Structure formats: structure tokens, C-alpha cells
Amino acid sequence: MVQGEQAYLDLCRLILENGNKKADRTGTGTYSVFGHQMRFDLSEGFPLLTTKKVNFNLIASELLWFIKGDTNIRYLLENNNNIWNEWAFEKWVESDDYDGPDMTDFGHRSLQDEAFNLEYKKQMETFKEKILTDDAFASKYGDLGFVYGKQWRHWETKSGEAIDQLKDVIDSIRNNPDSRRHIVSAWNPEDIPFMALPPxxxxxxxxxxxxKLSCQLYQRSGDTFLGVPFNIASYALLTHLIAHECDLEVGEFVHTIGDAHIYSNHLEQVKIQLKREVRPLPKLKLNTDKQSVFDFELSDFELIDYNPHPAIRAPIAV
Structure with missing residues (x-):
């Protein structure tokens, strides 16, 4: 079985050659396949793609945001992480409090109209500044609802109690390692309407x-060019952190995807990436003075010998 970065590149080729052309909620259009699995042996290196540069700090700060149980983008912005901005920004520009220029369908219009794109960037900067400096504004418009952090750390029961799934799964790994119930779910059907984006x-x-500790992720939907490389590295990092806390070595990360797709405006970028030669994977070094998953900060991670090809830019579909 093909593993590691080559498994990811093979998925890209599979979609390009055999993907079904499908519409999607963003109106962009995709090519997709259904039901695909990749495996990554974490002992061979940290699975951050080398055929294009991927920003590790964005991945790590987002994961720490999830682990903290946070759902407000202020923490992300404080760490120069902008990957969730559009969903929060959309809530603001569609509200009665917004009195600026029309931002309807900003995701598409910013790509097609340079004058609009400049105005969009101006409004986004205003929005980010308000999130960082205005507590009331951040509370109202920075929160993304019942997304990953809440489900991982504060799943609400019918009786109003909270379940800390992440803490519970760590306790389960420590105390009953052979259990087949080491599971964390972000899919809470009751909370889906209150999420900026269903998980x-x-x-x-x-x-x-x-x-050794291995992890398998089931991902219902995967933006193969932009999102999936982040997901691979994020869950690999989570596996490293929990293995460290539980005094285990790392095993495999197994990535199972339902709808694996490439957006129609990412096709040329994928073709560029597929022409590049795979390079050796980097190594991950953790601050071993920290023991608990919940104590780690961004400065506690070090990526060693990461030598990727240059980044390849592509628009995000909102």
C-alpha cells in the first residue's frame, strides 16, 4: 500500500483523472471521488507536504484552538491565523450592525472584480481590528458557534451537562488501551444549525x-488541495501530543475521506504540484517539559529539516 505524501499525490491524480463533476454549496464546482483512504507512518517523519510549502504555525495554532475548546476567532487572530475569518466576517456583513458597502457573495466577487477586492480587504481589516480590540464585538461576531472546540471539550447533553470528549479519550487510552471506544465525535446533529460550518x-x-498510538480520522468532505494537507498534519500533531501524554510512541495516521474533491478553480495548481519531486519529510520536536496536551503552546513545537517546494496560492471557497 502506498503511504505518506505519495498517497496524497495519488489521491490528487485519481480525482483529476476519474473525478465526478459536481455542484457544491459554494457555487464553485468540484471534481470528486467518494470513499478514499490514505495511511501515514508517523515514525517515518512528520507528514507535512513537501511538494508545496504548508504553514505549520497555522495548523498548530488551529489545533491548539480546538484543544482549548475555543470557538472564537480572536485567539486565532492573536496568533496571526486567518483561516477561519471568512465565516465570521460573513456573519458580520449580513447583520443589521454592518453599514459598509455591499459584501454579498464576497468570496466570488473578490476574485473577479479588483475594485471590489480592494474594498473587501479594507472591510476585512476593519473587522479583524474590531475582533482584536472590542470585546463586545468579538463576542458577537467572532464566535463561530458550536464548532470543533465546543464538541471536543463541551459536548452538551440533554440534561444540560457537558462532556469533555478529549479529556475522556485520553483517560481511556491511559487506563484501558485495548478499548475499541477511543472515539471523539464533532458531528452533533442537534448543534449543526448553530455552526458556522458543519464539521x-x-x-x-x-x-x-x-x-504505539495510531489515529484514524473520518472526514465527510475534503478540499483536497487546500484543506486536506492541513487535516493530515493537524491530526498527526494531535496523535503526537496524546502519545506523548500517554507514554506511547506514534504509530499511523489513517485518513478516510467521504467526498474527496478538488475545486474547479484549483485544477491548475494541483497540476503544478504533481510535477514536483517529493522531498524528505521533516521531524517534529515537542517540548518534553510539558506533559499534558492541554498545557502546550505554539512555542512548544519545533519543526526540523522542513525543506519544501514553494507555496502554491489558491482561493478558498466559502
Whole structure:
């Protein structure tokens, strides 16, 4: 079985050659396949793509945001992470409090109209500044609802109690490693209407064997060019963190995707990436003075010998 970065590149080729042309909620259009699995042996290196540069700090700060149980983008902006901005920005520009120029369909219009794109960037900067400096504004418009952090750390029961799934799964790995119930779910049907974006990575499960911790993610929907490389590295990092806390080595990350797709405006970027030669994977170094997953900060991670090809830019579909 093909593993590692080559498995990811093979998925890209599969979609280009055999993908079904489909419409989607963003109106962009995709080519997709249904039901695909990749495997990454974490002992061979940290699975951050080398055929294009991927920003590790964005991945790590987002994961820490999830782990903290946070759902407000202020923490992300404080760490120069803008990957969730558009969903919060959309809530603001569609509200009665917004009195600026029309931002309807800003995702598409900013790509097609340079004058609009300049105005959009201006409004986005205003929005970010308000999130960072105005507590009331950040509380109202920076929060994305019942997204990953809430489901991982504060899943609400019918009786109004909260379940800390992440803490519980760590306790389960420590105390009953052979259990088949090391599961965290982000898909809470009751809360879907209150999420900025229903969770794409819906459920993950851990597996302990031979002193190693492995993780499998089920992802209902995967933006193969922009999103999936982040998801691979994010869950690999989470596996490293939990293995460290539980005194285990890392095993495999298994990535199972339902709808694996490439957006129609990413096709040329994917073709460029596929022409590049794979390079050796980097290594991940953790600050071993920290033991608990919940104590780590961005400065506690070090990526060693990461030598990727240049980044390839592509628009995000909102």
C-alpha cells in the first residue's frame, strides 16, 4: 500500500483523472471521488507536504484552538491565523450592525472584480481590528458557534451537562488501551444549525498496539488541495501530543475521506504540484517539559529539516 505524501499525490491524480463533476454549496464546482483512504507512518517523519510549502504555525495554532475548546476567532487572530475569518466576517456583513458597502457573495466577487477586492480587504481589516480590540464585538461576531472546540471539550447533553470528549479519550487510552471506544465525535446533529460550518472532520478514533498510538480520522468532505494537507498534519500533531501524554510512541495516521474533491478553480495548481519531486519529510520536536496536551503552546513545537517546494496560492471557497 502506498503511504505518506505519495498517497496524497495519488489521491490528487485519481480525482483529476476519474473525478465526478459536481455542484457544491459554494457555487464553485468540484471534481470528486467518494470513499478514499490514505495511511501515514508517523515514525517515518512528520507528514507535512513537501511538494508545496504548508504553514505549520497555522495548523498548530488551529489545533491548539480546538484543544482549548475555543470557538472564537480572536485567539486565532492573536496568533496571526486567518483561516477561519471568512465565516465570521460573513456573519458580520449580513447583520443589521454592518453599514459598509455591499459584501454579498464576497468570496466570488473578490476574485473577479479588483475594485471590489480592494474594498473587501479594507472591510476585512476593519473587522479583524474590531475582533482584536472590542470585546463586545468579538463576542458577537467572532464566535463561530458550536464548532470543533465546543464538541471536543463541551459536548452538551440533554440534561444540560457537558462532556469533555478529549479529556475522556485520553483517560481511556491511559487506563484501558485495548478499548475499541477511543472515539471523539464533532458531528452533533442537534448543534449543526448553530455552526458556522458543519464539521468536515467528523469523527476520529485512536488505537493502541505494540506501545504505539495510531489515529484514524473520518472526514465527510475534503478540499483536497487546500484543506486536506492541513487535516493530515493537524491530526498527526494531535496523535503526537496524546502519545506523548500517554507514554506511547506514534504509530499511523489513517485518513478516510467521504467526498474527496478538488475545486474547479484549483485544477491548475494541483497540476503544478504533481510535477514536483517529493522531498524528505521533516521531524517534529515537542517540548518534553510539558506533559499534558492541554498545557502546550505554539512555542512548544519545533519543526526540523522542513525543506519544501514553494507555496502554491489558491482561493478558498466559502
Amino acid at each position: 468536515c472532520h467528523t469523527l476520529f478514533q485512536f488505537y493502541v498496539a505494540d506501545g
